[in-house]
Amino acid sequence: MRVLRPGLLTTVQDCGRRGFQKHGVVAGGALDDVALRIANLLVGNDDCAAGLECTLTGPDLEITSDTVLALGGADLSAVIDGLPVPVWRPFLARAGSRVHFGAARSGARCYLAISGGIDVPVVLGGRGTDLRACMGGVDGRALLANDNISSGAASPLAEAIAALLQSQAAHWSAGRSVRPGYSAEPVVRVLPGAEQGLFQSKSVHALMNEPFEVTAQSNRMGYRMAGPSLELRGWQSEMISSPVTAGTIQVPSGGAPILLMADRQTTGGYPRIAHVITVDLPLLAQAPPGTMIRFASTTLEEAHAALRARERNIRQMREAIRLAVRMQ
């Protein structure tokens, strides 16, 4: 496909890089990895194939050869040749047709999966774009007008899906049980951070009971949050840099928390008050600036049970699609 208009920030993303954090290379990957994975499964791809992450204002794309596409995540009012396309259901896109994204109806990031996945070189174990290190994706940058994007070889399943959609619309979609529980006022669950004990108890109380707003100073690295100031108990010398992870909530001396996302650094120098659990990260990925977020405490056991349940649901969806295609 060819990019007619790139949109606000459209990047190639996959499930991120593993094994290079010791070199200071960010893990990265789709901010809402679940939406990308589901969109990939809907077209018959490997769940972690590279797709497009479209942010708030999506791109205009011209399809250059017949293919199958699927959208996951935010509803950015996508249309193909003027006809609305649903999120979470694969559709045939014929050569010459145009995909246009309009206003954001809900969420912040829409993922476009293409049959065969986006074919860009693998750099350090990933195809995703690392905007700060200028690597991966298309020349290490966000898409620009006139970029040509090609897809890789389609799997047998993806080919079967493409053949099927020539004659009929897809009769499968991703059900609610497998999709993240998005909300305009998300409540995300957190575990205590390594330095939570250094904070005043009223600050920990405020974190768990007051809403915090996603500010405009938010990007793929992290969200700066506005809300009650979170204060340490006493004077602390500057903390020694220590590892962080996606979901870490760190608090600089100003008292405004920063919620770390996929493109976070590998280490950070601020006290870690809490960590958002992995299954709730997609809720944050879909929270545009202005969203009020609430935090709720949970346990490691609950976090792991939720993660296992999610992976079970995704596995079941994959099998259901295989069956649905084979039965035809």
Next chain:
Amino acid sequence: MELVPLGDCAILIRIGETIDARTHATVRAVTAALENMRGVEVVPAYASVAVHYNPVLVSHARMEADLRACLENITPGAATPSRLVEIPVQYGGESGPDIEDVARHAGITTDEVVALHASGDYTVYMIGFAPGFPYLAGLAPQLAIPRLPAPRLRVPAGSVAIAGEQTGVYPIDSPGGWRIIGRTDTRLFDPASAEPTLLQVGDRVRFVAVD
């Protein structure tokens, strides 16, 4: 050593509270002991090590038990011998816009700043902030200087800089608040390589002044 959860997909091994040679030796020994553990990603820092794991494949209890078993047998200081890497640096002028501030702060000449910086024997204590960015210990105490009050929006790749008692080299163009005293043409980060960074934790570094 203390093991605490770092979110729900990593465990933080706390080794110490200070930046010093002994703590660094233990960090290296811990990292080496975990190197062959499968299915995990080990990220060493100054005084702690993170172990990222997949809780869908292995339970937290099992992971913690495996880590404790690995950590039982470590001998701090017995890490593999370190390499020595020389980095040529063009000091001062346009390459090092902050060298005069560093000299003034130390009460010495810029030539003395160069002589002191280039005679140091440095050790990579940590890689972080950016791909391949080395946090180097071993700076002459006289050269210590606080960060810039307002970080620059763009520090060019190759900039050799000082912050507090640390020195380092920016591998890629990035924002930054360290005081820039020189620049190297040596590439510290090459994403096309399987070993993408020139330096690794534990390496020894010397800077060589060039014109």
